[in-house]
Structure formats: C-alpha cells, structure tokens
Amino acid sequence: MILFEGERLQKVLARAGLGSRRACEELIEEGRVTVNGEVAILGRRVEIAADQVAVDGVIIGVAPGLVHYLLNKPRGVVCTASDPQGRPTVVELVPSDARVYPVGRLDTDTEGLLLLTNDGELTHRLTHPSFGVEKEYLAEVEGEPSRGSLRILREGVALDDGITAPAKVSAVSPSLLKIVIHEGRNRQVRRMCEAIGHPVQRLVRTRIGPLRDGSLEPGAWRVLTVDEVRALERAASVER
Numbered sequence: 001m002i003l004f005e006g007e008r009l010q011k012v013l014a015r016a017g018l019g020s021r022r023a024c025e026e027l028i029e030e031g032r033v034t035v036n037g038e039v040a041i042l043g044r045r046v047e048i049a050a051d052q053v054a055v056d057g058v059i060i061g062v063a064p065g066l067v068h069y070l071l072n073k074p075r076g077v078v079c080t081a082s083d084p085q086g087r088p089t090v091v092e093l094v095p096s097d098a099r100v101y102p103v104g105r106l107d108t109d110t111e112g113l114l115l116l117t118n119d120g121e122l123t124h125r126l127t128h129p130s131f132g133v134e135k136e137y138l139a140e141v142e143g144e145p146s147r148g149s150l151r152i153l154r155e156g157v158a159l160d161d162g163i164t165a166p167a168k169v170s171a172v173s174p175s176l177l178k179i180v181i182h183e184g185r186n187r188q189v190r191r192m193c194e195a196i197g198h199p200v201q202r203l204v205r206t207r208i209g210p211l212r213d214g215s216l217e218p219g220a221w222r223v224l225t226v227d228e229v230r231a232l233e234r235a236a237s238v239e240r
C-alpha cells in the first residue's frame, strides 16, 4: 500500500504567502522549489515540520500553520484588523489565508516596516515591554534640533506617562533624525520630538530588531525567512 503522507507542496507554499495555489504550482513547474535540497515536481507532498522546503534557495516555513509577513506600511493605512471608519487596514494588504495580526502598532500617518503574524508566542515576546526589541525610525522634523535637544532625546524626555528610556539618536541631516527606541509607548517618537519643540512631519520605521528591508515598495510585503524569524526570536529573548 502506498501512503500519501503530508500536504501538497503547492498548498504549503500558498499558506506561506507565496501566492495562490496556481501560482505556487507554477513555481514548482519552473523548478524553483526544492525539498530537502532536491528540485520538487508537481504532486510532491511534504511534512512541513520535517522537510526543508526552499524557493529560489530561500527556506520557507517555521512551523506548520505559522506565517510571518513583513509589510512596508504606506501612510494612511490603519494598523488594526478592521476600521469602523472604513479606512484601508494593514491586514487587507497581506494574504488572507491565515488570520494574521499586526505586531504592535504604527500610527496611521507612520510608514515603514510592520510585522503581521499568527505566531502568538513571537508576538508576545516582541510586544512585551521587558523584552522590548530595538525599533529604528527616521523622523523628518520641523526646524533643526540643537545638539542639546538631541541630548535630551538621547537621555530621556519627560512625557505625560513618564520619562522615556535612553534612546540612540543621531542627525542624518539637520532636520532628519535617526531614532532607535526599545519601548513601545503610544506615539512615542512623535511625542518625544514634540516635547523638544520639533514636531514630526514624516515618520518611517526602518528596522525592527535585526530586520531591515530597504527594497520593499510601500504597500508591498514578503514572507520572512526562517533565519529572520529565528533572529527575531533571539532578539526578543534578552530581558532588559
């Protein structure tokens, strides 16, 4: 008796966010998919927890059913699963096969990197304050902050919910600041800049812990590689 174990490869690929099942069948037909290092043919079944699946040499899949998307959030898109005012949401920008949620929040006016996942354990680690991973922002501000103002940003700013933790701050140009924080307070960067008298005009998140991607167009997303998920887990396992 022949046992057909595992799941069809195109289904696993589609769930990992690589496109529709039909699109994933084409990837297989084009010879771009390997299973345990060997080029796969259509009809192949895999055990995602045991077999190593790669597309164009990039390994996919961390665990069965888990998906991790990295989105370049455009301005004007809301960071919730649904919006009572009917504005576009980040969840609408990624595939809907799995029910994913944004990890933390970006303001509607903020752009840049955002993770969406159904991986509850990773979400917990990334959002729990004691594991706060670094997040890097580029903030275009009004005016030109003085060196003294930058020092205040670095050392701690008094906000209405307390003094901010030390941050890494540098001026890329007189009105463009690179700010790295590891707290996740509401509108933190905007409030910090406002507090020194230089309100933010444009805010872009450029890094989440070890994750960067300067090549995703606004509104575009991709699946995280296994290595990226592992690197995020490592970054979020150091208690501060």
Ligand code: URA
Pocket (backbone or CB within 6 Å): 105, 106, 107, 108, 110, 186, 187, 188, 189, 190, 191, 203
């Ligand atoms: N800080 C802010 O002020 N806004 C964001 O969206 C993220 C960090």
